[in-house]
Amino acid sequence: MNLFASFAVNNLLWLIWYAFIVTNTELIHANGISCRLLHIILHYFLLTNYSWMLCEGFYLHTILVSAFSNEHKLVKCLMSIGWPVPAIVVLIYASLRFTSSDAADSMK
Numbered sequence: 001m002n003l004f005a006s007f008a009v010n011n012l013l014w015l016i017w018y019a020f021i022v023t024n025t026e027l028i029h030a031n032g033i034s035c036r037l038l039h040i041i042l043h044y045f046l047l048t049n050y051s052w053m054l055c056e057g058f059y060l061h062t063i064l065v066s067a068f069s070n071e072h073k074l075v076k077c078l079m080s081i082g083w084p085v086p087a088i089v090v091l092i093y094a095s096l097r098f099t100s101s102d103a104a105d106s107m108k
Contacts, residue, residue: 002082003052010045017042040094047086055082 017038021027027035055078062069 002079003049003056006045006048006052010042010049013038013042013045036097040090040097043093044086044090047089048083051086052082
């Protein structure tokens with residue numbers, strides 16, 4: 001269910017990105033806070049897609065290999081990996097992105 005939710009939100013964000021950001025070249029060149037924030041959120045959900053694919057694979061492997069494992073503990077462990085780990089990576093990226101100089105300024 002988490003993998004599906006991650007895919008649904010990611011695809012919705014890509015639709016928003018192409019509808020509002022890509023078609024508006026002034027917004028891209030201005031590189032405002034709304035553009036940056038949408039970019040960060042989009043990349044978070046992109047990373048959660050991969051994270052949840054990894055979690056689903058690990059879940060299926062564990063269920064097949066260890067038939068008598070505690071499934072409730074496994075799901076809790078995967079939930080603690082699937083959403084927060086991509087958030088840590090994206091927070092590091094976002095802090096670097098917001099503190100760096102604007103790419104549009106460096107191109108002038």
